[in-house]
Amino acid sequence: MSEKTQKKSWFKGVQKEFKKIIWTDKQTLAKQTVAVISVTVVLGAIIAVIDFAARYGVDLLVK
Numbered sequence: 001m002s003e004k005t006q007k008k009s010w011f012k013g014v015q016k017e018f019k020k021i022i023w024t025d026k027q028t029l030a031k032q033t034v035a036v037i038s039v040t041v042v043l044g045a046i047i048a049v050i051d052f053a054a055r056y057g058v059d060l061l062v063k
Helices: 003-020 026-062
Strands: none
């Protein structure tokens, strides 16, 4: 099989796989996006608090 034939076959396979994708509607996409952003902000805040507490604890031990 030539390289050109292999590329055509690969692209046909990719095209078939893309046809199998079920895209979500805008409302579901918006809800999931809000959920991801919310969880990211909350986890960021938790990590910031833990970082602050650890830094404060180390400063107490060093002084």
